[in-house]
Amino acid sequence: MRLDGVERHFGAVRALDGVDLTVDSRSCVGLVGHNGAGKSTLMHILAGSGRADRGRITIGGHEETAYSVARAQKLGIRCVFQELSLCPNLTVAENARITHASLKGIGWRKHSAALIRAKLDEIFPGHGIDPSDVVGDLAIGQRQMVEVARAFTVTEDPLHLVILDEPTSSLDAHTAGQLLAFVRRAVDQGISSILISHMLGEILSTCDRVVVMRDGKVVATDTASAFDRDRLVATMGGARQRDKTEAAARTRGETALMVRARPRGQTAGAELVAHQGEIIGLAGLAGHGQTRLLLDVYGAAMQGRPGIEVSAPVALVAGDRQTDGIFPLWSIAQNIGIRSLAGLRRGLLLSPEREEALARSWQEKIGIRTPDLDNNILSLSGGNQQKVLFARALGSDARIVLMDDPMRGVDIGTKLEVYDLIREEARKGRTFLWYTTEMDELENCDHVYVFRNGRIVADLAQSELTEEKVIQSSFEESGGPATLRGHAS
Amino acid sequence: MNAIRTLLARPWIWSFIGALIVWLAAITFTGGYGAGGMITAALSLAVFMVIVGIGQMFVITLGPGNVDLSLPANIGLASAVAMKVMDGSNSMIAVGLIAALASGMAVGAANYLLIRVLRIPPIIATLSSSFIVLSIDIAYGRGLQIKPPPAFADFTNIQILGIPILAIGGVIFAFLAGIALQRMIYGRSVLAIGQNMRAAWLAGIPVERIRFLTYTLSGALGGINGALLAGYFRGASVDIGNEYLLSSIAVVVIGGTSVAGGKANVPGIWGASLFLVLLLTMLNTFGVSAGVRLLLTGLIIVGVITAAGGQPAQR
Numbered sequence: 001m002r003l004d005g006v007e008r009h010f011g012a013v014r015a016l017d018g019v020d021l022t023v024d025s026r027s028c029v030g031l032v033g034h035n036g037a038g039k040s041t042l043m044h045i046l047a048g049s050g051r052a053d054r055g056r057i058t059i060g061g062h063e064e065t066a067y068s069v070a071r072a073q074k075l076g077i078r079c080v081f082q083e084l085s086l087c088p089n090l091t092v093a094e095n096a097r098i099t100h101a102s103l104k105g106i107g108w109r110k111h112s113a114a115l116i117r118a119k120l121d122e123i124f125p126g127h128g129i130d131p132s133d134v135v136g137d138l139a140i141g142q143r144q145m146v147e148v149a150r151a152f153t154v155t156e157d158p159l160h161l162v163i164l165d166e167p168t169s170s171l172d173a174h175t176a177g178q179l180l181a182f183v184r185r186a187v188d189q190g191i192s193s194i195l196i197s198h199m200l201g202e203i204l205s206t207c208d209r210v211v212v213m214r215d216g217k218v219v220a221t222d223t224a225s226a227f228d229r230d231r232l233v234a235t236m237g238g239a240r241q242r243d244k245t246e247a248a249a250r251t252r253g254e255t256a257l258m259v260r261a262r263p264r265g266q267t268a269g270a271e272l273v274a275h276q277g278e279i280i281g282l283a284g285l286a287g288h289g290q291t292r293l294l295l296d297v298y299g300a301a302m303q304g305r306p307g308i309e310v311s312a313p314v315a316l317v318a319g320d321r322q323t324d325g326i327f328p329l330w331s332i333a334q335n336i337g338i339r340s341l342a343g344l345r346r347g348l349l350l351s352p353e354r355e356e357a358l359a360r361s362w363q364e365k366i367g368i369r370t371p372d373l374d375n376n377i378l379s380l381s382g383g384n385q386q387k388v389l390f391a392r393a394l395g396s397d398a399r400i401v402l403m404d405d406p407m408r409g410v411d412i413g414t415k416l417e418v419y420d421l422i423r424e425e426a427r428k429g430r431t432f433l434w435y436t437t438e439m440d441e442l443e444n445c446d447h448v449y450v451f452r453n454g455r456i457v458a459d460l461a462q463s464e465l466t467e468e469k470v471i472q473s474s475f476e477e478s479g480g481p482a483t484l485r486g487h488a489s
Numbered sequence: 490m491n492a493i494r495t496l497l498a499r500p501w502i503w504s505f506i507g508a509l510i511v512w513l514a515a516i517t518f519t520g521g522y523g524a525g526g527m528i529t530a531a532l533s534l535a536v537f538m539v540i541v542g543i544g545q546m547f548v549i550t551l552g553p554g555n556v557d558l559s560l561p562a563n564i565g566l567a568s569a570v571a572m573k574v575m576d577g578s579n580s581m582i583a584v585g586l587i588a589a590l591a592s593g594m595a596v597g598a599a600n601y602l603l604i605r606v607l608r609i610p611p612i613i614a615t616l617s618s619s620f621i622v623l624s625i626d627i628a629y630g631r632g633l634q635i636k637p638p639p640a641f642a643d644f645t646n647i648q649i650l651g652i653p654i655l656a657i658g659g660v661i662f663a664f665l666a667g668i669a670l671q672r673m674i675y676g677r678s679v680l681a682i683g684q685n686m687r688a689a690w691l692a693g694i695p696v697e698r699i700r701f702l703t704y705t706l707s708g709a710l711g712g713i714n715g716a717l718l719a720g721y722f723r724g725a726s727v728d729i730g731n732e733y734l735l736s737s738i739a740v741v742v743i744g745g746t747s748v749a750g751g752k753a754n755v756p757g758i759w760g761a762s763l764f765l766v767l768l769l770t771m772l773n774t775f776g777v778s779a780g781v782r783l784l785l786t787g788l789i790i791v792g793v794i795t796a797a798g799g800q801p802a803q804r
Contacts, residue, residue, distance in 0.1 A: 298691070316691050324691050327684045329751050338681055338692045341674045349672040392692065 001046075001077075001161060001192075006055030008041055015041045017216035019055070023161060023194060028187050030207030030224065031196045033236055037213040039196050040081075043163050046194075047079035048072035060160075073099070076160035078151040080167055085147065088136035092116055092146050095135055102156045119149040123182045124175055141171050148179060152186065162186070163194045168202060180206045198285065198475050200232050212236055233471050252278075252447065252461075258400050258431040260309040261300070263293050265454035272449050272456060274400070274433060279426050281445030282435040284474045289454035290435040294402045297433065301400070312431075315339055315398030317389050319405035319435075325389045326377050333359035333373040335388050339396040362391035367417060383414045390418060394425060401425075403434045407441065419444050439467050450474055500745030504760030507743075507793060508767050515771035527770055529651050533721070535762035536659035540714045541733050542740040542758040543666045544707035548611075549741050551700060552683040552750035555611045557707045559619035560737055563596045564730025566622050567715030569630035572637060572725040579640040586716050593712015596622055597705040604704070605697065626727055637720045645720035655717065660759070667755035676753075679703060683750030736765060743793050764793075 001023045008016040016038045023029050031039050044050030045057070048069040057064045059075050072079075078099075086095045093113035097103050103112050113131035120127050124145050135143060144167065151162050164183070168176035176199075183193055183206055197203055203210060203224070210227050212220040212235045220235045227235075255276035262271040272293065274280045282290040294316070299305055301314035318324030327335055337344055337355040344354045359373045366387045370380060377385060386406060393401050407415050422432055423444060434445060442448050448465055450458035450473045458473035512531075516524040541560050548557045567589040575585035596618065603614035636642070647654040670676035678699045681689040690696045714733070719725040742748055743764065744757025768789060772782045 302690075302693075302695075315693065318688070318691060323685070324688055327681055327688060327751070329680075329684050334677075338677065338689075338694070341677055345674070349668065350674065350677065396693070 001060070002056075002058040003042075003046070004056040004058070006042065006045060006052045006057075008038075008045065008050070008053050015216055016045075016052070019213075019216070019218055021211060021218065023192050025160070025192055026187055026190055027208045028183060028193045028195060028206060030203035030210040031194055031213065032198075032200065032203055032210065032232060033213035037236075038216040039213055040165060042213070043079060043081075043165055043194070043196065046072070046163060047077065047081075049079075073157055076158035077163070078159065078161070079163040079165070080147050080151045081165050086135045086143055086150075089134070091132050091134050092129060092138075093131040095146065096131070096150050096153060099150060100153070100155045115153050115155070116146070116149060119153050120145065123149055123152065124178050127175075141175065144171055145175060152182075152191075159191055161192045161194070163196075165196045166198065167195070168197060168199060176202070200229050200475060204229065204232070230468075233468055233475075236471060255429075256311070257309070258311055259297055259433065261293060261297050262307060263289050263451070263454055263456060264296065265289065266456060270449070270456040270459055272433075274431050274447075276399075276431055277426050277429050278447060279422065279432040279434060279445045281442045281448035282433065282451060283437075283442055283448050283470050284451035284457075285437070288451040288474075290451050291404050292454065293451075294404050294433060294435055297400075298402055310400065312399035313397055314400045314402060315393035315396045316402045316404065317393045317406040319403075319407075321382070321385055321389060324404070326385055328376075328378055330377055331374045332363075332368065332370060332377050332380065332388055335377045336362060336373075336391045336395060339392045339398070343397060358395055359391070362395045366391050366394075366421060387414065387418070390421070394421070394430075399429070400431045400433070403432060403436075405435050405437060407436070407438065415441075439470065442470065499756075501754050501757030501760055504744050504757050504764050504793075508760055508764040511764060511767040511771050515767065515774050518771075518774055525651060527767070529648065529653065531763055531766045531770060532656035533646075533653040534766045535759070536653070536655045537714055537718055537721075538733070538736050538740050538762035538765065539659045539663060539758055540710050540717070541707075541737040542744070542762060543663065543755065544710035545737040546741045546744075546746050546753050546755070546758060547670075547679055547703045548707045549738070549746060549748060550679050550683045550750055550753040551703055552686060553748075555683075555750065556615065556738065557597075557600065557704065557711075558612060558615040558734065559596055559600055559622060560707070560711045561728075561730040561732075561734045562619035562622035562626065563593055563708055563711035564715040564718065564733060565725075565727045566596070566626040566629070567592045567712035568719035568725035568729050569626055569715075569727075570712075571716035572635040572719050573630070575635075575638050575641065577636055577638050579638045582638055582641045585638075585641075586713070589712045589716035590709055591712070593708045593710065593715065594705050595708070596711065597708020598701070600708065601701045601704040605701075623727070630725060630727060636724055641720045642723050645717055655721075663755050663759055670753055670755060675699065675702065680751055680753065683747075683752070685751075736762075739790050740765060743790065765790075 003019060003021040006016055006019045019038070019042055021042070033039050041050060045052050048067050048071055057067050059077070064071065087098070093109055093116060096116035097108060097112040100112070100115070117131050120129055127142070127145055129138065129142050129146060135146065138146070148164070148167055152159070167179060171179065180202055183195065186193065195203065195207055204227060207224045210222060210224050210232070211218055212232065214236060252275060255278070257273065258276050259274040260271060272280070282293065284290060296305065297308060297310060298314055298316050300308035301310040327338065333355055336359045340358060341350065344350050344358065346354065356373065362368070363370070363373060368380070368384050368387050368391065370384070377388060380388065389406065407418070419441070426432060434441065436442060442465065446462050448460045448470065449456045450460065450470055452474060458469065460469060512527065515527060541564070545557055545560065548555050570592045571585045571589035574588040575581045600615050600618050603609050603618055604611050607614070645655060649657065670679070678689070678694045681692065681694055682696055682699060686696060711730070715730060718729050722729065740758050740761040743761035745754040746752065746757065768786060769782065772785055777785070
């Protein structure tokens with residue numbers, strides 16, 4: 001199986017930028033890279049559920065022109081996606097039948113049950129799953145086991161390649177070990193696989209070759225024995241020159257305490273602390289509790305919540321602007337003013353002049369490109385809508401600004417302008433809590449907390465911040481304690 | 490010319506044009522006879538729709554699914570409460586009005602509590618609460634046929650130069666409601682919640698407080714309306730508010746308020762109320778039977794909403 005020069009764009013974002021990938025028969029390829037590197041997009045293209053904008057797919061020596069899910073199935077390519085794809089209202093056996101059209105007639109349920117039971121017994125001895133169980137009643141790890149086992153069942157179509165996208169993220173160490181051992185056995189029997197995982201130890205111990213992706217490109221391909229953990233981490237992050245002139249070393253705690261919060265999953269130990277004038281980074285892989293903590297801090301500021309101290313008004317800059325940010329029926333000026341209504345009053349009534357003045361001053365400061373602030377908000381491009389959300393928060397009376405990965409889909413020029421603005425506001429005494437998945441943005445922070453599985457796992461001052469450290473603590477330590485890992489991802 | 494064009498761009502103008510057309514059709518039929526009287530009568534009746542319509546407008550503007558179906562029962566109970574407290578005595582008019590207002594606010598607050606605490610969708614919560622309120626009304630007002638105090642009944646029928654005093658009050662009230670909607674924090678908050686409740690919360694708006702205020706306001710307006718209706722029709726009854734279930738929603742929608750929420754229009758409620766009342770008057774002068782009248786009313790409402798009031802889907 002071979003991919004040549006595959007490209008995929010989502011709007012202006014290049015999810016895949018000319019990727020070449022080869023999987024030989026009887027081999028296991030490991031695919032690693034941080035969030036948004038393009039791994040899942042690439043696998044969707046391989047499985048036929050996503051289309052490449054450009055590039056060639058060659059399977060078994062034939063170039064595929066009309067590639068689709070059905071074609072992939074015929075050619076013996078199966079995929080276990082990150083998002084579990086079982087129907088929760090059906091039983092295990094019924095779910096197994098979905099991918100096997102040849103199981104029909106009287107007694108299909110029995111045949112299907114026998115098929116999936118045999119495979120589960122083979123991969124996960126002692127699994128404790130009955131084929132007549134309804135999938136919705138199974139634990140997340142058991143569902144993952146069914147999903148994996150189903151991908152390896154064979155009826156009439158052949159089976160040559162199985163793509164496993166983070167298959168162990170919801171398995172415990174024991175079943176993960178069973179799965180990885182089975183993958184090796186399958187390779188010996190002629191079934192290739194692609195293994196995507198954030199557990200670098202698994203990749204190194206299971207795969208023959210390792211492919212590293214970064215920012216939509218393949219940056220390294222080599223045999224697994226040529227890598228070790230540190231080299232993988234370094235390749236994933238890239239050893240870029242960083243400019244630390246901006247962050248003058250400061251002693252923490254000289255200014256007033258603004259926020260003290262502990263993630264819900266954490267009973268003791270690390271807590272997040274922010275002082276006046278600090279920019280605090282929340283790092284780690286996407287969806288590991290950073291947004292939850294920001295919303296908890298926000299909720300605490302609005303209503304009060306035990307265990308979280310917030311000592312000043314708070315504003316939030318949404319990252320998902322469609323659902324959390326803009327008001328689509330309103331003008332740009334109204335969208336900016338909504339967080340500052342109390343300050344826009346003259347007597348009892350809102351003053352249109354004051355609203356206009358507020359919007360105009362922020363249009364200049366942040367560079368919102370529009371001929372008229374009374375235009376509808378949707379007349380702006382996405383990046384400019386995001387600037388409106390920044391203007392809303394920064395133009396308010398809030399002394400603490402929470403930012404929920406606010407630069408998604410924002411072009412680099414806008415980003416640099418906003419970074420400068422944030423630093424300037426911090427110098428004036430505002431406090432920022434900034435969740436971001438981008439390393440470049442963390443470099444603007446005075447202090448960084450790294451999250452994993454809803455907990456703070458590292459607490460780094462600006463002086464000790466390196467990309468390697470952030471990535472290292474974002475991923476499970478190899479050979480760590482055999483605990484239940486992760487949530488549904 | 491320009492003034493006319495900007496006027497035509499207002500969504501509420503169409504309801505006034507509709508009212509005008511219906512009125513012209515009616516007086517053409519009568520040969521000009523009773524033209525003025527028809528307007529006076531229409532103003533007197535339309536003001537009751539305006540009062541509840543404005544409450545309903547704020548509720549509907551809160552976003553999809555928000556509607557107050559308890560208005561008829563609320564109006565019925567408040568009319569009985571007002572008449573019983575006033576007890577035909579001129580000195581008790583103010584107390585009776587306050588009692589009706591309190592009764593309405595209690596119904597509105599109860600609606601909100603059902604929605605918030607039991608997490609029932611507003612449409613079910615207000616419908617079920619209306620059954621409870623109706624039962625209370627039947628038990629409380631059993632066999633009750635108390636006349637309003639003479640001064641109160643007279644007041645609701647005063648006219649100045651042919652314009653009912655209630656209509657003048659209604660216009661002033663609508664003007665204030667328009668200010669509250671567009672120029673006060675409360676109105677802005679309602680509009681924001683109607684567009685995107687989560688974004689509104691994240692923009693610092695006390696969403697639940699605003700929703701509470703809005704349902705209570707709608708209830709309070711229902712209560713006041715009940716008392717005024719009892720004065721105007723000289724007596725309370727259980728079914729005095731029945732027609733306001735549909736008409737309160739119809740005037741909001743015909744008036745140019747978006748049923749998807751986030752976009753409201755106060756002047757349009759006056760236009761739509763006049764339109765609905767004059768439509769009935771017109772059909773009456775044509776002498777059509779009650780069945781045909783209802784049928785035509787329904788068809789015309791559907792037609793108007795499709796033609797003018799219907800907004801393109803927002804999402």
